[in-house]
Amino acid sequence: xxxxxxxxxxxxxxxxxxxxxxxTMALGYWRAGRAQEAAxxxxxFRRCPFGGAFALAAGLRDCVRFLRAFRLRDADVQFLASVxxxxxxxxxxxxxxxxxxxxxxxxxxxxxxxAFPGVPLLQVSGPLLVVQLLETPLLCLVSYASxxxxxxxxxxLIAGPEKRLLEMGLRRAQGPDGGLTASTYxxxxxxxxxxxxxxxxxxxVPVAGTLAHSFVTSFSGAEVPPDPMLAxxxxxxPRVDLAACVEVWLERVCAHLGLGAQxxxxxxxxxxxxxxxxxxxxxxxLLDTYSVRRxxxxxxxSVPIAVSNNIDEEELARxxxxxxxxxxxxxxxxxxxxxxxxxxxxxxKLVAVGGQPRMKLTEDxxxxxxPGSKAAFRLLGADGSLLLDVLQLAEEPPPQxxxxxxxxxxxxxxxxxxxxxxxxxxxxxWVQQGQLCEPLPSLAESRAFAQLSLSRLSPAHRRLEQPEQxxxxxxxxxxxxxxxLRALGPQ
Amino acid sequence: xxxxxxxxxxxxxxxxxxxxxxxTMALGYWRAGRAQEAAxxxxxFRRCPFGGAFALAAGLRDCVRFLRAFRLRDADVQFLASVxxxxxxxxxxxxxxxxxxxxxxxxxxxxxxxAFPGVPLLQVSGPLLVVQLLETPLLCLVSYASxxxxxxxxxxLIAGPEKRLLEMGLRRAQGPDGGLTASTYxxxxxxxxxxxxxxxxxxxVPVAGTLAHSFVTSFSGAEVPPDPMLAxxxxxxPRVDLAACVEVWLERVCAHLGLGAQxxxxxxxxxxxxxxxxxxxxxxxLLDTYSVRRxxxxxxxSVPIAVSNNIDEEELARxxxxxxxxxxxxxxxxxxxxxxxxxxxxxxKLVAVGGQPRMKLTEDxxxxxxPGSKAAFRLLGADGSLLLDVLQLAEEPPPQxxxxxxxxxxxxxxxxxxxxxxxxxxxxxWVQQGQLCEPLPSLAESRAFAQLSLSRLSPAHRRLEQPEQxxxxxxxxxxxxxxxLRALGPQ
Numbered sequence: 017x018x019x020x021x022x023x024x025x026x027x028x029x030x031x032x033x034x035x036x037x038x039x040t041m042a043l044g045y046w047r048a049g050r051a052q053e054a055a056x057x058x059x060x061f062r063r064c065p066f067g068g069a070f071a072l073a074a075g076l077r078d079c080v081r082f083l084r085a086f087r088l089r090d091a092d093v094q095f096l097a098s099v100x101x102x103x104x105x106x107x108x109x110x111x112x113x114x115x116x117x118x119x120x121x122x123x124x125x126x127x128x129x130x131a132f133p134g135v136p137l138l139q140v141s142g143p144l145l146v147v148q149l150l151e152t153p154l155l156c157l158v159s160y161a162s163x164x165x166x167x168x169x170x171x172x173l174i175a176g177p178e179k180r181l182l183e184m185g186l187r188r189a190q191g192p193d194g195g196l197t198a199s200t201y202x203x204x205x206x207x208x209x210x211x212x213x214x215x216x217x218x219x220x221v222p223v224a225g226t227l228a229h230s231f232v233t234s235f236s237g238a239e240v241p242p243d244p245m246l247a248x249x250x251x252x253x254p255r256v257d258l259a260a261c262v263e264v265w266l267e268r269v270c271a272h273l274g275l276g277a278q279x280x281x282x283x284x285x286x287x288x289x290x291x292x293x294x295x296x297x298x299x300x301x302l303l304d305t306y307s308v309r310r311x312x313x314x315x316x317x318s319v320p321i322a323v324s325n326n327i328d329e330e331e332l333a334r335x336x337x338x339x340x341x342x343x344x345x346x347x348x349x350x351x352x353x354x355x356x357x358x359x360x361x362x363x364x365k366l367v368a369v370g371g372q373p374r375m376k377l378t379e380d381x382x383x384x385x386x387p388g389s390k391a392a393f394r395l396l397g398a399d400g401s402l403l404l405d406v407l408q409l410a411e412e413p414p415p416q417x418x419x420x421x422x423x424x425x426x427x428x429x430x431x432x433x434x435x436x437x438x439x440x441x442x443x444x445x446w447v448q449q450g451q452l453c454e455p456l457p458s459l460a461e462s463r464a465f466a467q468l469s470l471s472r473l474s475p476a477h478r479r480l481e482q483p484e485q486x487x488x489x490x491x492x493x494x495x496x497x498x499x500x501l502r503a504l505g506p507q
Numbered sequence: 508x509x510x511x512x513x514x515x516x517x518x519x520x521x522x523x524x525x526x527x528x529x530x531t532m533a534l535g536y537w538r539a540g541r542a543q544e545a546a547x548x549x550x551x552f553r554r555c556p557f558g559g560a561f562a563l564a565a566g567l568r569d570c571v572r573f574l575r576a577f578r579l580r581d582a583d584v585q586f587l588a589s590v591x592x593x594x595x596x597x598x599x600x601x602x603x604x605x606x607x608x609x610x611x612x613x614x615x616x617x618x619x620x621x622a623f624p625g626v627p628l629l630q631v632s633g634p635l636l637v638v639q640l641l642e643t644p645l646l647c648l649v650s651y652a653s654x655x656x657x658x659x660x661x662x663x664l665i666a667g668p669e670k671r672l673l674e675m676g677l678r679r680a681q682g683p684d685g686g687l688t689a690s691t692y693x694x695x696x697x698x699x700x701x702x703x704x705x706x707x708x709x710x711x712v713p714v715a716g717t718l719a720h721s722f723v724t725s726f727s728g729a730e731v732p733p734d735p736m737l738a739x740x741x742x743x744x745p746r747v748d749l750a751a752c753v754e755v756w757l758e759r760v761c762a763h764l765g766l767g768a769q770x771x772x773x774x775x776x777x778x779x780x781x782x783x784x785x786x787x788x789x790x791x792x793l794l795d796t797y798s799v800r801r802x803x804x805x806x807x808x809s810v811p812i813a814v815s816n817n818i819d820e821e822e823l824a825r826x827x828x829x830x831x832x833x834x835x836x837x838x839x840x841x842x843x844x845x846x847x848x849x850x851x852x853x854x855x856k857l858v859a860v861g862g863q864p865r866m867k868l869t870e871d872x873x874x875x876x877x878p879g880s881k882a883a884f885r886l887l888g889a890d891g892s893l894l895l896d897v898l899q900l901a902e903e904p905p906p907q908x909x910x911x912x913x914x915x916x917x918x919x920x921x922x923x924x925x926x927x928x929x930x931x932x933x934x935x936x937w938v939q940q941g942q943l944c945e946p947l948p949s950l951a952e953s954r955a956f957a958q959l960s961l962s963r964l965s966p967a968h969r970r971l972e973q974p975e976q977x978x979x980x981x982x983x984x985x986x987x988x989x990x991x992l993r994a995l996g997p998q
Contacts, residue, residue: 029683035675035702036716044722044785049733055725095708101788148721155678156686184526187646188850190843192520193684195647211526217586225527230639230857231535233865233876234546242540281868294535297592349850352681358844359679366721374724377772385724 029082032092034152039096042145046108051145056368056389059138059158061131062382065166065357069483070473072169072466073125073137074201075161076446077456079154083117083447086150111145118450119143120150123443126457128165128204128466130473134426134488135392135405137162137362139443144369151364160194161201163360167351168205169470170480174329175336180344182224184211184324185352198352204463207351220459226300226322227291235290237282244289246296259289322346328355329480375501386494387501392443395421395436401474403436408491415439423489432489520573523583525643530587533636537599542636547859547880550629550649552622553873556657556848560974561964563660563957564616564628565692566652567937568947570645574608574938577641602636609941610634611641614934617948619656619695619957621964623977625917626883626896628653628853630934635860642855651685652692654851658842659696660961661971665820666827671835673715675702675815676843689843695954698842711950717791717813718782726781728773735780737787750780813837819846820971866992878992879985883934886912886927892965894927899982906930914980923980 045051064071088096093109120142131137137158140147168183175181183202189195199215209222216223244259262285270277292299300322323335324346335342349355365385366374373388389410395403406415406423415421420435445453457465476484490498536542555562579587584600611633622628628649631638659674666672674693680686690706700713707714735750753776761768783790791813814826815837826833840846856876857865864878880901886894897906897914906912911926936944948956967975981989 030705032705032708033677033683033686034704035677035719036704036707036714037702037718038716039704040716040786041718041722044718044782045725047733047785048730048781050725050730057721092708096704099704099707099714101786144725151719151721152678153683156680156683159679160681160685186524186526187643187855188650188852189647189685190651190681190845190849191685191688192524192644192647194651194680194682195524197682211528213523213525213527213530213586213590214521216527216590217523217583223527223590225529225531227528227532227535228526228642229867230548230642230855231532233857233867234536234541234635234860236863236865239539239541242538290539291535294538295531295592349852353849354681355849358681358846358849359840361679361840364678364721366724369725372727374727376720376724 029078029153029157030092031086031088031149031153032095033156034149036099038149038152039100041148042112043100043104043108045145045148046111051111051143053144053370054141054368055144055147055366055370056139056141057147057151057364058136058367058386058390059140059154059362059364060134060136061159061162061360061362062133063361064133065163065354065360066170066480067356067482068166068170068480069132069477069486070166070470071131071162071360072165072205072469073129073131073158073162074127074165074204074462075158076124076127076138077459078157078161078197079122079124079138080447080452080456082153082157083120083122083150083450084452086115086117088112088115115146115149116450117142117146117150117447120146120447120450121445122447123445125442126444126465127462128457128464128469129442130402130469131162132405132486132488134386135407136390136443139390140364141368141389155362155364159360159362160197161204162362163354163357164198164201164351165205165466166360167354168202168207169466170329171332171347171351172206172467173470173478173480174332175345179336179342180209181207182209182211182322182324182344182346183207183348183351184225184346185348185350186210186212188349189352190358195352200459202351204459205466206463207347211346226295226298227302229302231291232284232287232302235283235287237286239286239290241290241293244293246293249297258293262289320344324348326350373497373501375498377502384502386490387497388494390494391441394440394442395434396438396440396472398437400438400472402472402477402486403434404487404489405442406489406491407494409493409497412491412493414441422492424492424495425487425489431492431495434489520569520644520648521583522577522579522640522644523586524647525640527590529640529642530591532639533603534591534595534599536636536639537602542602542634544635544861545632545859546635546638546857546861547630547632548638548642548855549627549858549877549881550631550645550853550855551625551627552650552653552851552853553624554852555624556654556845556851557661557971558847558973559657559661559971560968560977561657561961562622562653562851563656563696563960564620564622564649564653565618565656565695565953566649567615567618567629568950569648569652569688570613570615570629571938571943571947573644573648574611574613574641574941575943577606577608579603579606606637606640607941608633608637608641608938611638611938611941612936613938614936616933617935617956618953619948619955619960620933621893621960622653623896623979625877625979626898627881627934630881631855632859632880646853646855650851650853651688652695653853654845654848655689655692655842656696656957657851658845659693659698660957661820662823662838662842663697663958664961664969664971665823666836670827670833671700672698673700673702673813673815673835673837674698674839674842675716675837676839676841677701677703679840680843681849686843691950693842695950696957697954698838702837717786717789718793720793722782723775723778723793726774726778728777730777730781732781732784735784737784740788749784753780811835815839817841864988864992866989868993875993877981877985877989879988881985882932885931885933886925887929887931887963889928891929891963893963893968893977894925895978895980896933897980897982898985900984900988903982903984905932913983915983915986916978916980922983922986925980 123139186195199210199212211225215221245255322344328350375387376385614630677686690701690703702716706712736746811834813835819841866878867876
């Protein structure tokens with residue numbers, strides 16, 4: 017398998033970023049002679065986040081990066097030896113040392129796809145031992161990425177297409193890499209960029225930013241600019257002394273507004289002058305509060321305005337209201353930490369081993385899994401609108417457009433019939449036996465795909481509060497398999 | 508400055524893991540000729556998290572690791588050049604290339620200390636440009652670490668000292684490094700260990716774990732163990748065929764319990780046999796639900812029981828109730844993502860520059876900062892109980908035990924007097940001009956210190972719901988400085 021070029025990829029998620037029980041289970045499989053048995057896992061979520069009816073799939077690029085670099089180093093194996101029972105056979109550690117993902121195949125929803133409960137975001141197949149070890153890192157990489165992308169998509173739906181949305185929550189993120197993930201996937205979900213420089217450098221996210229309060233606070237007004245002279249923007253004509261200009265204008269503006277010339281703070285003014293001298297083509301003032309209408313100065317209404325400070329869905333809805341003069345909205349904590357639901361709760365479940373379907377039997381119907389190696393399709397109406405998603409056994413022929421299908425919607429007791437005008441396969445083969453099958457789309461392409469996907473969802477499903485639930489249905493054969501395995505299992 | 512040995516340190520938080528406006532402000536300071544001006548920032552929070560009255564300080568070890576490795580590489584500077592204005596002087600980038608933390612001094616609360624609103628967790632002083640650039644990464648490293656440690660401490664208070672608490676939320680963490688941070692600092696806050704292997708390898712957190720459902724699901728009952736023979740634990744006597752033994756016992760147990768021999772699932776049994784063969788000295792069964800009392804088998808009550816599954820503060824309180832037979836409690840999402848409040852909201856504020864105190868003047872009294880280079884002390888009663896924390900100017904003499912002090916509690920309009928029996932300085936000098944002054948305590952030492960610190964807090968402040976707020980007060984001189992600067996500023 018080709019080595020990963022990005023050194024950061026390996027550091028962010030290493031093979032030992034996993035739960036110890038994955039390693040103990042690996043030993044259990046190995047001792048039972050089952051390490052190489054063919055197995056398939058599915059990664060999915062059970063409920064859409066934030067009370068909505070959709071999620072965006074994301075994180076695949078990090079998973080692929082992780083799989084391609086997956087290799088236990090000597091120090092990793094030695095550490096595992098130190099925490100596993102002392103009588104563990106050296107041959108087991110030899111097995112671990114030789115482990116890579118060259119036997120692993122991954123099918124997945126393209127990043128930016130709409131994802132619904134129970135539909136696999138990832139299907140991972142390969143030798144039982146290694147695909148078991150992948151559980152925790154893949155969950156960690158997909159869950160939060162998809163949560164963030166979905167959160168960003170909701171905020172974009174609220175803001176509408178025109179407002180510029182900037183993610184600026186790095187300082188509030190749950191750990192440094194949480195910040196990098198958040199910046200990357202909020203962009204995928206529909207933001208315009210981030211303040212996070214590393215996300216620009218490593219992931220190509222557009223970065224933006226101007227100044228913060230400490231810059232303003234750092235000036236007292238006693239500072240003397242080393243060079244207060246500013247050339248005209250056009251590049252011709254004499255340079256002007258900006259600091260002196262500001263003093264002249266200050267008097268005129270204060271007189272016009274009926275303020276005393278001492279009222280504006282000299283430190284604030286010195287900071288703005290210093291900033292304007294440093295960024296003559298990208299000046300930005302910074303105010304704690306603003307009111308462009310307070311002073312009845314009409315041209316102020318044409319100044320682009322950026323706002324930030326604890327903006328959540330409700331506050332954003334107010335800012336996005338028609339006629340709002342705000343142009344750019346910076347959002348931190350509420351996009352990055354997803355306070356309304358800080359985890360997506362993805363699971364990674366065994367669906368087949370040794371070619372036989374497997375199903376988790378439990379008294380809790382929500383925790384029951386769907387057995388067997390599966391395919392997934394999206395059925396569409398004649399107008400291109402989404403009807404429902406279908407899960408069926410991999411060996412079944414794909415649904416045909418124009419043909420009537422009998423299906424079992426999840427959670428319903430009755431079957432239904434559907435005649436789709438179009439059928440789209442949902443899962444693509446990205447990695448086959450450790451080899452990348454096609455280049456992943458760029459982050460910007462996935463971002464565009466996310467917006468396209470969302471535009472095809474009906475308003476009833478796209479609605480953020482109390483939406484209609486989107487249906488996921490089983491083929492008759494898959495439903496029959498579920499019934500058969502359920503009958504075999506405990507009560 | 509000595510190079511950082513841990514390669515992971517550099518990868519997790521690099522210099523460009525910062526907001527772009529830190530870089531634009533750096534350029535602003537540089538053009539204003541102020542890059543080298545002496546500045547001091549304080550990192551603190553304004554409100555205790557989770558509705559409690561305390562927080563635990565954490566994250567210092569990551570900050571020190573970050574500072575020691577801080578150095579912009581060529582690629583970093585080139586990336587900054589690509590996003591800053593094209594006419595930026597090459598000399599600015601030369602300045603960045605030469606930048607390190609050799610001029611930076613850090614005072615901080617030791618990790619595991621009780622922290623209260625407005626008391627600095629970190630004081631960072633050095634050249635204005637570089638200490639400004641440190642803002643975002645330091646906030647990112649301290650905020651989440653302290654949030655997690657505090658969350659873990661609350662869960663420990665609920666569980667009591669006897670239950671074993673295991674963090675197992677890696678799959679739910681906000682990004683891979685979020686998981687590593689959570690595992691590290693939940694241990695510091697009072698957990699016994701984590702399932703996260705990487706936290707064991709890199710940070711020395713005790714790791715634990717047994718098996719998950721996929722192991723059970725992977726067995727059908729048709730598997731034949733390669734070697735079903737088990738030697739006696741004492742090491743003497745003949746080996747027994749465990750698989751055959753289990754079948755014999757199954758019949759006897761079923762007869763005793765009045766169950767049909769077909770009722771127990773053969774796959775589950777095969778999985779447990781395989782696990783027992785792999786871990787004869789550390790067998791653990793795995794059940795979806797359990798009831799040791801259902802079958803009236805007295806010895807079952809002596810089996811150690813571990814539970815997990817969506818355990819939050821309320822559920823933990825039920826499990827911790829007297830007489831609960833649970834021994835080990837695994838907690839995932841609710842310790843790692845802190846759903847009740849997923850960010851601590853620390854801020855990093857300029858308090859002095861060029862030897863002059865600075866204060867952010869704002870209409871929002873909560874956002875007003877405390878000016879000047881400060882010292883912080885904890886005043887204690889004769890019985891060692893905590894009375895209050897005092898902030899004063901660095902140049903003031905420390906409060907003396909037994910002497911009456913006049914203080915201004917924050918948020919109060921009146922001063923008060925206190926006569927402490929003991930006085931403890933809170934902030935320690937860890938890094939002076941880039942040099943580590945003393946080794947940081949180990950993670951286990953910080954963990955013990957956290958428990959000691961919590962034990963000295965009065966029950967009224969330690970209470971998790973509606974606690975009494977712990978007082979932080981200003982010295983008379985600091986209060987006078989605040990009043991003076993407030994009078995100078997805008998209305």
